[in-house]
Amino acid sequence: DAAGWRRACELVAAARRITVLTGAGISTGAGIPDFRGPNGVWTRDPRAQRLSDIDSYLADPEVRRAAWRSRAQHPAWEAEPGPAHRAFTELANSGRLRALLTQNIDELHQRAGLDPELVLELHGSMFGTVCLECAETGTMRAALRRVAEGDPDPSCERCGGILKSATVSFGQALDPEVVRSGQRAAMDCELFLTAGTSLTVHPAAGFAELAARAGADLIVCNAEPTPYDDQAAAVLRGNLDEVLPRLLSVPTVPNSSP
Ligand code: NAD
CATH class of the missing domain: 3.40.50.1220 (TPP-binding domain)
Known part of the structure; x- marks a missing residue:
């Protein structure tokens, strides 16, 4: 008003x-798209929230594969x-x-x-990656290149640990x-x-x-x-x-x- x-x-x-x-x-x-607005990612599909939960990410390779796929298709790559x-x-x-x-x-x-x-x-930022074991950082571009080349769940090249986008999931500090x-x-x-x-x-x-x-x-x-x-x-x-x-x-x- x-x-x-x-x-x-x-x-x-x-x-x-x-x-x-x-x-x-x-x-x-x-x-x-936002998460909770009328057209939000979670408003349309509440199951998508699971991709943002650290416990399921650590426990379930299928969640990790889905997470990398969704990063590859993220609208932020095209956004201005x-x-x-x-x-x-x-x-x-x-x-x-x-x-x-x-x-x-x-x-x-x-x-x-x-x-x-x-x-x-x-x-955090979706354009970086971090190893959940040794904290080694890298670029999302490099990780997605490995996904495109046939590794659907790329692990840390330094220690073999689980790799994740450098973003804060639910359950992470x-x-x-x-x-x-x-x-x-x-x-x-x-x-x-x-x-x-x-x-x-x-x-x-x-x-x-x-x-x-x-x-x-x-x-x-x-x-x-x-x-x-x-x-x-x-x-x-x-x-x-x-x-x-x-x-x-x-x-x-x-x-x-x-
Ligand atoms: P949210 O989805 O909870 O809330 C977004 C709010 O913005 C909603 O209340 C909606 O009504 C309002 N809104 C949407 N478009 C608008 C517009 N054009 N004008 C005015 N208001 C508008 O988002 P949040 O509070 O940021 O929390 C969501 C979490 O999701 C965060 O943790 C964030 O990290 C993550 N996230 C990030 C992005 C991104 O990087 N762009 C996108 C989706 C979610």
């Missing part, structure tokens, strides 16, 4: 340190960053983006020109270094803005809570309601490819304080 928009624009204009949390909804316009991604690059260019925490694994923020130093990939940086950015901002996330995946959603408790104003941009709407100073429901360029291009209020 109009009052929400006015409030959101005022907060964006006044804030000098903005921390952002994005989710799958930021990339649906770029052709990558859109207006929603570019809006954050512009915000960063204005010098006011403290950090951007993302649950996405598609690297579209970086490809939209956002400084990789500002991006905290909470759930987030990188503690990334979490700490995220917590610092959440507590060290005037405005915490969430975009395209259902705010139901923890610990990612907890950053909004942390920011609010540290005194930041909260703006929620999401098509559907989230558990944090009640705490938000403004909630914007429209399509992110329209909402974000409009919201983040508002002129900055000159800084009069010393």
Whole structure:
């Protein structure tokens, strides 16, 4: 509504340190479906969630084969960053983006020109691989080449351990270094803005809570309601490819304080 928009624009204009949390909804316009939206991967086929569970991945070679097949066909290989991604690059260019925490694994923020130093990939990236035994890292491209050449469940070339995309599955811990940086950015901002996330995946959603408790104003941009709407100073429901360029291009209020 109009009052929400006015409030959101005022907060964006006044804030000098903005921390952002994005989710799958930021990339649906770029052709990558989300999980829990009306057209989400899990909404259409709840069994797909099994591919994201570390225990079934470790226990079941068929789950691993399916996971590699789905990586090979992932829409992120073809996707291009859109207006929603570019809006954050512009915000960063204005010098006011403290950090951007993302649950996405598609690297579209970086490809939209956002400084990789500002991006905290909470759930990793699908363009890397990691050995679950010795932690050796590699590229998804190299692993998928081995799949295409006839090895449907490629193992670590160094130790023979189980190889996986460098993403965080259910049952796996987030990188503690990334979490700490995220917590610092959440507590060290005037405005915490969430975009395209259902705010139901923890610990990612907890950053909004942390920011609010540290005194930041909260703006929620999401098509559907989230558990944090009640705490938000403004909630914007429209399509992110329209909402974000409009919201983040508002002129900055000159800084009069010393
Ligand atoms: P989610 O699917 O739980 O929520 C996405 C939210 O975005 C939904 O509430 C939906 O209503 C909203 N949305 C979708 N398109 C929108 C649009 N154009 N405008 C406004 N709102 C829109 O996603 P989540 O909260 O990010 O959690 C899902 C998990 O899945 C994360 O762990 C993430 O790592 C992973 N994931 C990543 C990608 C990706 O990298 N692009 C894609 C799917 C899932």
